[in-house]
Amino acid sequence: EAQVTQNPRYLITVTGKKLTVTCSQNMNHEYMSWYRQDPGLGLRQIYYSMNVEVTDKGDVPEGYKVSRKEKRNFPLILESPSPNQTSLYFCASRPSGSNEQFFGPGTRLTVL
Amino acid sequence: KQEVTQIPAALSVPEGENLVLNCSFTDSAIYNLQWFRQDPGKGLTSLLLIQSSQREQTSGRLNASLDKSSGRSTLYIAASQPGDSATYLCAVNNAGNMLTFGGGTRLMVKP
DSSP states (O other): OOOEEEEOSEEEEOTTOOEEEEEEESSOOSEEEEEEEETTTEEEEEEEEEETTEEEEOSOOTTOEEOOSSTTBOOEEESSOOGGGOEEEEEEEEOTTOOOOEEOOOEEEEEO | OOOEEEEOSEEEEETTOOEEEEEEESOOOOSEEEEEEEOTTSOEEEEEEEETTOSEEEETTEEEEEETTTTEEEEEEOSOOGGGOEEEEEEEESSSSOEEEOOOEEEEEEO
């Protein structure tokens, strides 16, 4: 089944403890991105990647890192999480020839 | 900077009604506009994608229109059903790499 998967789906952590949220897609899509969704603010893009080893900042990149060593994986790294990063995170992908994005199921992160 | 607004923020209708969700955007230089559905605690499901050169797209009971010059799109849902209850999001693609989302319309269809 063609899909975007994220792990973990739920995570509660403490301030300053490094964490990684993984994202993987099995559709051979070139483009991948990360969003966060917050009440009243909607979805905002954090980082995106056009292809392997090519990443760029979105609207709200502060406090996040990403890497794209393989086409199928696009992990989101929080080196020192803070409570204001408590949010619902979505990974998305699309092929280079299309603008239709496919979203993962989301990761709900709570930083205490 | 592109801004996307959705009105109303919430809508409650009885089953069987036809309804219209509105989306407006400030920068008309868009590549496309996409409507999504989001169920509570779930990810986003793409419903319809309208390219900037198109006026509308249809899928089953859903019809989305696009008026790029006025910065507006509507999602029309015919004969609404309780299973249509969800949050509907519109997103505008300006630069090919970034989607700008509206705040969503939370729809409740009552049996």
